[in-house]
Amino acid sequence: MTAAVRLQPPHAHALKVRRMDFDFPDDIPEFWYGNDPFRTLLLSTLSAGFPEGERFFIDSVRHFRDRISDPELQKAISAFIGQEAHHSKEHDVLNRLMKQRGYNLGRIERSVTIGTQMFRERLSPERQLAHTAAVEHFTAIMAEGFMKDDSIFGDMDPRLAQLWAWHAIEETEHKAVAFDVFKQVSGDEWIRLSQMALTSAMFVGYTSYDFWRLMRDSGYGRDLGLWLKGMDYFWGRKGVFRKMIPGYLKYYRRDFHPWDHDSTSLVERIKRKYLGDKA
Numbered sequence: 001m002t003a004a005v006r007l008q009p010p011h012a013h014a015l016k017v018r019r020m021d022f023d024f025p026d027d028i029p030e031f032w033y034g035n036d037p038f039r040t041l042l043l044s045t046l047s048a049g050f051p052e053g054e055r056f057f058i059d060s061v062r063h064f065r066d067r068i069s070d071p072e073l074q075k076a077i078s079a080f081i082g083q084e085a086h087h088s089k090e091h092d093v094l095n096r097l098m099k100q101r102g103y104n105l106g107r108i109e110r111s112v113t114i115g116t117q118m119f120r121e122r123l124s125p126e127r128q129l130a131h132t133a134a135v136e137h138f139t140a141i142m143a144e145g146f147m148k149d150d151s152i153f154g155d156m157d158p159r160l161a162q163l164w165a166w167h168a169i170e171e172t173e174h175k176a177v178a179f180d181v182f183k184q185v186s187g188d189e190w191i192r193l194s195q196m197a198l199t200s201a202m203f204v205g206y207t208s209y210d211f212w213r214l215m216r217d218s219g220y221g222r223d224l225g226l227w228l229k230g231m232d233y234f235w236g237r238k239g240v241f242r243k244m245i246p247g248y249l250k251y252y253r254r255d256f257h258p259w260d261h262d263s264t265s266l267v268e269r270i271k272r273k274y275l276g277d278k279a
């Protein structure tokens with residue numbers, strides 16, 4: 001089944017591949033996010049999953065590339081692949097720093113690799129692409145949540161703030177690419193929605209488990225005060241993640257498109273603030 005693709009230029013294709021070449025020196029504080037082990041290790045858990053996860057996203061989109069006739073969407077696919085490849089490379093730099101400091105991110109990298117391998121073997125290419133579109137929605141709402149709240153990047157070491165701001169900007173720029181490819185090559189709503197439900201359960205479940213093990217092995221497993229403060233920060237009444245729930249649920253609407261929600265002006269502001277001449 002082929003569905004019409006709703007592209008919304010100029011946003012849908014305003015993608016730029018930026019080469020950042022981060023180098024995180026030894027004077028980066030151990031807890032670079034709010035001087036807080038909970039927040040720092042939670043973002044490190046996500047970071048550990050990015051390189052392998054993003055390779056999977058690239059492959060799942062590339063698989064269908066020759067079925068895309070729209071030249072604009074072809075250009076967007078090239079930029080999407082370039083952006084994700086650079087995210088993997090730069091998050092590897094952060095992951096290496098954390099590993100040098102004794103945090104077991106290697107185990108998370110291995111478990112994510114096992115998960116993507118299982119998906120590659122057991123899911124149809126169409127479902128793999130639906131998985132990518134689903135995670136891209138996760139990253140887009142997370143990126144927007146982070147960009148909207150000045151205190152988040154403001155609480156990070158400025159060099160780490162630049163990494164996360166850059167990643168958030170590009171996730172927003174390419175938020176519709178995998179979705180548009182899926183709509184063009186399949187458009188099957190059952191696959192799109194059921195895969196989102198499956199991906200959500202796996203993403204939340206595995207990330208929580210990996211994070212808990214990282215906290216435990218780093219000596220913070222039983223620090224109740226730290227856990228309460230961290231849970232309140234992310235999931236409390238004004239919690240960073242809690243605020244993202246309405247945006248998450250919009251994906252389940254039949255007529256949903258990532259650019260129904262225009263985040264262009266927000267991206268422009270964060271680009272000016274954190275990317276300087278790389279904006």
Ligand SMILES: [Fe+2]
Binds near residue numbers: 087171
């Ligand atoms: Fe990315």
Ligand SMILES: [Fe+2]
Binds near residue numbers: 139174
């Ligand atoms: Fe992405």
